Amino acid sequence: MRQFPLEMHQVAPGRLVEWRLRSTTAPGAADRRASFNQDKHFTVAEESRADGDRVASWVAVTFEVDGVLDEPLLARALLGFVQRHEVLRCEFLRLAGEVSCAPLPAGELALDAVEVAAHGSAGRLGAFLSERFQRSIDTLSWPLFVMGAVVRPESSTVYLAFDHIVCDGMSMPVVAHQVLTAYEALVRGEEPELPPAPSYLDFADEQRRRYLSIDADDARLGYWKSFIERGGEFFPRCPLDLGVEPGRMYPIVNEASWLLDAAEAEVFEKVCRETGAKPFMGLLASVAVCLREAGGPGVYRGFMPVSERGREKWTDSVGWFVNTLPIEFDASPGKDFAQVVAGVGEGFREMMRHLDVPFVRAWELLAPEEFALRSWPYAVNFFSYIDMRRCPGAERHEEWRPTTHVWSATGNGTCSWFQRDADGLHMNSLYVDTPAARRTMDDFQEALRRTVQCVARTGGFRRPVGLTAPRRPEPDPRAARVRG
Template sequence: MQIPAEAAEIEPGHAYTWRISFPDLPADPGSRRPASYNQAAHLAAACSAHLSDRPPPFALAIACSFELTSSIDLSALEGALLHLIRRHEVLRTCCRRTARSVSIHVRTPEETHLERVDAGPLLSRVATRAHLHELLRLVDPVTGPLMVAGAIVREGSATVHVVYDHLVADVLSAPITVADLARVYEDLVHGRRPDPAPAGSYLDFAREERTHNLALRAQDEQLQHWRGFLTDGGEHPPAFPLDLGVRPGHVHPSVNRTRTLLPGPLTDQLETACRTSGGSLLTGLLAATAATLREEGGPDIYRALMPINRRGQHRYSRSIGWFINAVPLAIPAPRSASLASRLALARAGYEPARQQADVHSVRAQQLLRSADATSEVHRPVSFFSYLDFRTAQGAEHPSTRTATVHAWSSACNGSLLWFHRNHSGLHLNSLHADTPLARQTTDSLAHRLVRTLLSFSE
């Protein structure tokens, strides 16, 4: 389940933290790697913020928390963490500031070590939550580190945290991390040798993605959906359609909240109703979000960016990295229509967008708008995401069933809607500007959305 760190329920215990340690010697010149489109945009925004003494706008830290039960072997846990870092090349990257930007370098597995720090006892849930929040705030794409880990150890159990800067991981990296760590920890505790094979490297994926996208030209057929989206009045990035009370040009602190929209049985009922009417739970959520926003005073067409997972089913399927591309959605919200009609409109808006997944949003913007990655970082962005954690890579391991994911940002001017499903039901994690109007608007939106989803289920 994806929840804010402030909502985490972590039992007290003795805290330990780990940070990656590399040799003091400078990285080999051949270790430099080109940044992916996502990484380049992230670093550009972060560098701009550092230079102006602002918190990095829209920069995210992503963490996962899970439980180990039985007496904890700290050496085995440390070994599992080191195995994870050596297995996934992107976790061995470090950033170095240059005169104009930041360069990315990768270290070898042999150069990579961990430093353990005894952080002492945490005697209350307030203290454990504060500790997790502190870990989230440690990572930084410009100054580093890009990853930290921690454990709160008790007699017979431990809560393990792994925190990534978004530069090296996405939300789907969380269940992969949990499954990898739990599996290798079990192997080490029982004297088994973990699988030494490296995972498919995100850095290789980034190179392949750039090669494909650099060959694109503005007139190419592959950009047809992007051209249509922008020609029909779509902005890039699309703005959240309701008033959040944000001041133009001002960077607002963010607030992160999770609500359960439907329990498991009602989620199953909604999915059945959507399938019976020719759709799916995803198209049902798209149609419901579009209809709800219109009823709250929004437009007749809901426009948003939607993240698409680019791992595929083979080489990168169990790899950690930022394998996400954002595609533009335009979902009509008719004032009166049957469920089947709404789902058909949602599907017609989603399918062409999904087929654009290999055209990166940054490259599309470069070709069609000639804009740089940081020109609109203060816009109140509209963002729609849906994940089914029951079927994500890594979900087969029992430790992922009760694991939690945390996304943290120091600032946000829009509203990011992360819908997710797990074994307990359908949930909405939202990150939005921390203004009184934004809180009121998102509360009203969530309440009306529940009513809309229930009406779809009837």
Template sequence: MITTLDRYPLRPGLLVEWIPEPVGAAYCVEDVRAPSYLQEEHIRAEVLFREQGVRASSWLATAFDLPGRVELEAMHSLLCTVLARHESLRSEFRFDGVRLARHTHPSSHVRLRMHVVGEFDSGARIASYLEGRFDEATNPLDNPLPTVFAAIVRPESTTALLASDHSRTDGYSLFLVPHEFAQLRAAQQDGRLYELADVDSHVDHSHAERSRAAAIDADHRGVLVWKRFLDACGGALPEFPVDRGVADGEVPEWAGLHETVLSEDDAEAFGVACKEAGVQFLSGLVAATATAAREIGGSREFHTTVPVHTRSARGAEGSLGWYVNSLPISVRTADAVDFRTVATATHGALRTALPALKVPCSRAWELTGTFPLLRTMISFMDLRNTPGSEHWAEWNVSGLGKPPPGDHVFLWFIRTRHGTSLTAVFPDTVAGNEIIPRIAARIGEVLTTVAATGNRSPLPVPA
């Protein structure tokens, strides 16, 4: 459900793109609402990459089909409505070398510049073109509003795409867009006003979160959770515990894989096995990953970070923005007698880490003097009840992404009505391309074995 552009089944048609641009006097007015800690860390990382001569794109996108040919004027109107509803897409960051400032533009001062790219006779050619455009137009250092809308128009259907720099959106937001578009399009075709519920502003959320976090000091319980974790990892954020073949100081390009690890029935059975063990589905996924790392890489303890959403307010449920914090997780695997042992330890580690939810992870890293270089992450999204999910197969819905280069191993597990998928991003090295697919295959084997039998005994580890 999250893949790369070249793996998404784009079909030929007329390609059109829209770029939002600020206009008018509001362009010069600074917003008093501060960026979130996570947004500032992201932008500063982009600056650091550029200073090192590394071109680092880091965008997220969504793609889906609308029935029939959507005329360009109608699509333009839909996009204007989406921009007006979601303030995060109209918010700009400016970095002067020291300070990051926000400038947010009212919808009346943002225009959508349309460009008819032309007819394409190949989906592969469209993907190649769009990847270059997304790389260019979503870079937050070069574009005030780093978002691109695109449409591939055909007589029988229209494929819509929205791509944005990661600072403006998160993975869950990608899967809110298709339903919103479908609702807006239905209202448009019926000649009525849309009736979508109002959504909160992520800009407001970021400012409130930062204001609260600014008052937190190094003695806060959540900061102490991070400090204990970092101490256990040698004073820095951990790396994935297998050799990826990356030399010190090297910034490799990334490689990726995407596969289904549990069918719909197997996911149900795995969920039952987790419940019988007294743990949640997420704990089971992390435990399976820790088990795979132990059996293939020989690690005795597994350290990682787990993103958790911060959409606690009702109005945030349908809002586009980066509503994410992270929890630090350490699980000892050396003494595990079976899968349930690891899953129980993982469940306990997640509960122990809960005070860290009160502190944005970037603020905790700042207070502990930690360089904010995230190198391992396990994400899980259960999207079965996301609005419109019953139509995703019909709409050909998929999240798309392009991470920055680097020595990191990120895993995304996504559960839908059709099963559970795994997307992995890792260094594009000989070692990385050999060992991470083995890890992914072992994770799948652990999950299906537990789904079938309720438990699993560990395999021998490397000498």
């Protein structure tokens, strides 16, 4: 399972059907508070809509069902999935200045099947779905997701796309696993058996109780304050030349590439383990060295999203279980791979000691002027890594062929997500559509590919004399860029 642009997904043509959610009763009272992440996301959507400058994003998952699709049973599986996760049944509202949500009762929901279109071209289908998600998903309107399938005589591609307010990227493997597990059970004539999935709204309540009342002098913000003092700013700047003007937002390029094939990724992991590090630490060390060689500082300073599902009870829940934290380590010239990786490990362990402090709350208290903005103030250094082989249902990924897709309307910087799966190590980047950014990201991507391949081949950053340049992977139809 990996993440790449939906427009590049080679979905075979077929008949499109969607299942649209409706309530058989009026919504109840909006008596649940949104999480810190949700509150900020909703507020930005409101403000941008008022100015006619829509800020929007979605995250989607697609997966395959072999054989003739039993559409009524898939509808039952989809409805059961929505009933199972309270956050998907929520409408978000601003009441008395606060963003609250009103969950609809699970038993008062129904699905209507709607024929959408029939497409005879696989090349246009991905673009059609991407455009449909953009038109259909609205942060300010319920429901906050789209569910459908491309139906063919011998197989079908199921898709679900969500506004970011109700889920994160790590929710996508959960979606695929639970919908397919329920569907397969129903096909066998059995009732689905799925593990408990506590409500994300309970997680949000717990988080707010702990951190809503803190102020800027709270000792729990000490890690953030020390990070700001050393760097001079709340947001760590991306050192790459992206050719952006201050205060301006740009269309987005969505680009995917292959860094290591399966065999190379295994060797890269072995090299990392031999230094006492995890593979993502070796990758982050490689990113830091490439940024430094592109003109960045010797000390890496960046943001890293971290899953808050660590407590076991949230493993099978859908929601925005992501905190963002700063990480810092030394990647100065002259340090070898083992030394830089050791610094990554120390920086990561220090970061994780402060996982509970919500990013949005720290942002609001420590950078109030920038918190009033609708986006991060400038291009920010950002690194994300997921090992898809550890996700729920990973043992069935080869059969189900799930993929994740993200989209954002505009931006002023770059974000890169790295995924490890059974096929290797991959990179998906969203960045501003400027000539400088295209050149810079091409160069950075190639430098990073050479660096991680060099680590896999030699155990370090330096390429011995006589070692030929690492080969490029075979072309992947999904490894391409798409203009937003």
